[in-house]
Amino acid sequence: MTTPAVQATGVSVELGGLPVLRGITVTVAPGEVVALLGGNGSGKSTLVRTLLGLVPAQHGTIELFGQSIARLRSWARIGYVPQRSPVSQSGAKVKEAVAAGRLARRAPFHPPRSAGREAVARALAAVGLTDRSDHRLSELSGGQQQRALIARALVGDPDLLVLDEPTAGVDLVHQQVVARILSDLVGAGSAVVIVLHEVGNLAGLIDRAVVLREGRIVHDGALGTLGQAHRQGGGHEHEGAPDAPELVRGPVER
């Protein structure tokens, strides 16, 4: 049996005395694409941040690739794409910000290796920002900055990619780039955990949807008919993409 990429058992988190996550148990297998859905304040962002050890869990255990998050050594296998990053205000060049994604593979006091520079160039090409690599991050549009953050996560060749709303408030071109990157990664056998406000054009990639409501999992299974309606041939969705409220209400009322 293969070791799951993510194994969270009975995870509870309180922030400022308020319960944000209550007894979350979730598993992500290698090569699986799991979407975390739910309305605002449902705890989906907190869940991914807890899975990565950025928010301490009061109860429960979290293992990534079979190692406890507190003693994790294989950080190089993990790529994280936050919603926003303060690095965009740092004056750093795009390629400098992206290179930070190789740090888990780099020992202190060692000069950069050519493999690292090549990986940065590859990651920038994958997100279509090659011609922007010497620009300041702050000179890029919102969607381009988001793509640079994806490149930063890709540059370490992760076996688990965690994305926090990578398609929120960005243009369609960018959404397509995200969809293409994800399908490439999944083809290479990586696991993906993606927080989404709406499924949009990523529906076809998602193996499983985990829907959160008030810090509890209310649905864990196929995306089902919600995201697949009216999608064949060369057309796209016209019925209205399933948005969060619909998804959250659906399973609860069943």
Next chain:
Amino acid sequence: MTEILSLPFMQRALLAAVLTGLIAPAIGTYIVQRRLSLLGDGLGHVAIAGVGLALLTGQAPIPVAVVVAVAGAVTVEMLRQLGKASGDVGLAILFYGGLAAGVLMSGIAGAGAGALSQYLFGSLVTVSRSDLILVGVLALVVLVPTLGLAPQLFAVSSDEEFARTQGQPVRLYNILIVVLAAVTVTLAMRTVGLLLVSALMVVPVAAAQNLVRGFYAALVCAMAVGTLVAVGGALGSYYTDTAPGALIVVLAIVVFALSWPISMVTRRRRMAPELPELPEEDGGAPHVTTEGHPHQHGPGCGHVGVTHGDHTDFLHEGHRHAVHADHYDEH
């Protein structure tokens, strides 16, 4: 000019100025990234307590001040990591307590506030040979990690959470940054002085960010600007018979002021014009199909193609047609 350089105390002062000018902006780069621009000022206040203690006990001021400032820096960082430094009141008490304790102890030692002023604003004639050796050693202690660990410290100071997901010892690096800042503050007290050292940590960095693009370029540029103004200020203060710290900081601010219009020009040029991107899908468009459409749209059919999401629409008498299975949709 050669006449000044032949004066031993000036040689020592200029060497100290070069070292300070190199180091203060180097560590300052990370301090600015972490938005702690005023930390250096506070640590300078704490170091004054160290100077007072040295005067009181008859020790050499620099080593005592280093120990006291480092202890203060670690305290500040631990408070911040424990989430208790939201009490910036606590920081204020620490900083002003340090200043008051320094003045008090130097008064009790019989040196008075006047003896402190050479540490507050710098003094060229006071750099002794043993001071210079100590400053040189400490400069090395600061420079090796600020340059050798640049990628790590950049990652930690520009995006702490992401650095954590790269397995970086974030806490350790954060403590390292403030400890190195404390060391820098104390070794700068002979040249710029404890009250103005923070300016040399911040202003050249701000100027460099206007002048060049990118983190590493700004780091090197800030060190160059820092060295230039430190040496210029030390030389100038000899001629004008003023405290070197004041002149160094005024020069740094002049460089920053000059860098401002330069950044305006280059930034405008660098901002490449962007093609307007298609508006975001609202996802709520009703599904309207065309009634009987004999014409087969395709590349080169005469209708202008427009990329729309994952397919191509064809401009068709003022509206758009999209291929959908065996029919066309109105868009």
